[in-house]
Amino acid sequence: MINNMFYFGRGEEGSSLWRTERRSVVFICIMLLIFAFDSVALRTIDPSLLSSYNDDSEVYGDWAVTYTMIEISQTDSKELGQNGVLETSVDWTLNDGEYLSSVTLIVMCSDEDEPGEGFSDEVTADTELAGVNGNAEEREETGACLENTEDDIVLTWTFADVSLADNQTYESSSISSVEDLFVNGTTGDGVWAAELRLDVVTPGGIGALDSGEQVTGTWIVQTFTIELNDVS
């Protein structure tokens, strides 16, 4: 049984049901009206019309991704002798909506004044990445300056792989959830620097023949921007 004081319809003797229940009825009617208003208005309104709508990253849809690759490159070159050093660096900043795909350092040198492959000069690339935003692993690698070889050392740091999203449709997803796929590419800008050091390897007695080599360091930075097209 329901408490007499709380029971629906209880009233003083002679008082009508409406008199005792009118406030509850009005309260519930207003509540239902607001709910009905919400159901119609909020379900049909374009969120971009709301004044607080300043971020469209939560808009849902079926998204197809198209992307545009951007490449930045920088080359430094110098003729180095024994233990000679070439300092090379590239400095850039990611723009809004731009993601880093990869950074590559290509070192080239060609030892053309040695008698054979066993006596090729060597070049060492030692990277200095303290000025890079985010985590990028510093590396040191040595390669031989082989004749007629384009790339003697190739160091690549990969961040976000946009090709995975190629020809893909992300259904019932928010923009931010699609963008999150490339979150690894949101850092990595800053100063990428390396020290290229030449070690002249010469067979005994014929050292005079080896006068050092032209060492070239090339940075290739690949970034991309994406565009989400609603295909729903």
Added chain:
Amino acid sequence: MQGSRYLTRLRFFAVVVVGLALLLAFTPNALAEESGSDIRDTANSLDLNVLSMGLNILIAGTFIWLIFRDKENHIQNRMTLVALGLLFLGNSFIFTFQSIVESGFGGLSDDFSGALSLTASALNIFTAFLFPIIFMLFPSPIFTQRKHFIGVVIFLIATFFVLLIGFAFGIISFLVLTIIFNIIGVVGFLIPVRWYLLYRDSDDAFERNHAIGAGLIGTAILVSQGMTSWTSLLVYGGESHIYGFGSGANTQIGEVGVAWEVVVGHLRSVVPIMLLLYIVYKELVLPKEKRSVALRSVALIILFIGLLNALVVGFINDEEIQSLWDFFVIQGSFGLVRPLIVVFIILKFDLFDMRKDELRRVARLVALLLVSVWVAMVFEILQAFLPVPQLLSAALIGVVLAFAVGWEDRFFEHIAAVSDDAQLMQISAPFDEDDPARFMSLGALIMMFCLLLGFIVGGSV
């Protein structure tokens, strides 16, 4: 005469509505997003969590002690204290887990943090399911038969388990969870609303007590359910709720319109907001002899906080301050405001016998501790916004406490004297003498289940 009184009320209401409309019109950014950014970055949120934890543990412990110490107390009062004790115990665990996750303790594993966060969420749902039970018990039980109470409690517990387990294991969608959770919530919220609407201007003081009790417990419990965002009702469709309704619904904005989860979730806030606005109106227009100073003050303070909330969100563009404020309003509503109102209700409506020396001594001690923690929390909030040095803040706390010592006894006397006239209808038929212990054990078991579930699902055990 009657017509003139209604005309005065109408004029007053019109002035309030126009005033608020003008205020909001000059606060264009009040429409802006109310939800905060990441609160983890805010420096002082951990302190508030720890203080809230202390305050809730203190109150829960006191209630539990009172339930088992004072067995001569009316069974209805003891049952109300159990429900409130479980609510504060649940909240204290939530604050504890949040504090642990936030502090990190020098490196918690992701699994452990995830388990604690999920447990806190499960406990949050559990405390929400306690609301209808509290409303069924206070100011007076709405059922007079035991089987009806047991039936409703079993229904609530069964629904809680089905929703929690179903959602945790992906059987129940977020939409189903939201709809069932909010419908149960809204029906429960209507209980204090009905008490208040029925008897607030009754000529019988006994009946009026029920309305005042319902108004106080309603604001105490529902202050955390969107009351402080009451300005959103004056903005198109409660716009801020779309962006501020918890993390789940935040992600549910569709290409056109918002998701049903948000619409149904908004209804959960509409009832508390309507109740608050009606209480404010009613307490201001009631004749002097029928007024409740306490209820009027509480309602006006919450109304003021809501207004301040809109102004802070609207005028302050600093994201860090906004998120800090947002955090304090949300956490402060059930960490700070609720304990104070509930303690007042306990004292005001004689939910334990203040004439017993032992109980009175403990109550005084707890009151002093409560005042200390509460004052510390208020200064913590002030410190977050005003550059008050720690030393000055500590000195101010000392000054406030110096005034509080001694004052609490007079305050107790005053409330005890008033409470002689604050009688409520007491019914013992629906309850058994062992029910408080049973109810408490059941609550403890459910909380342990939440912990277990948190570690199984969140901790990848």
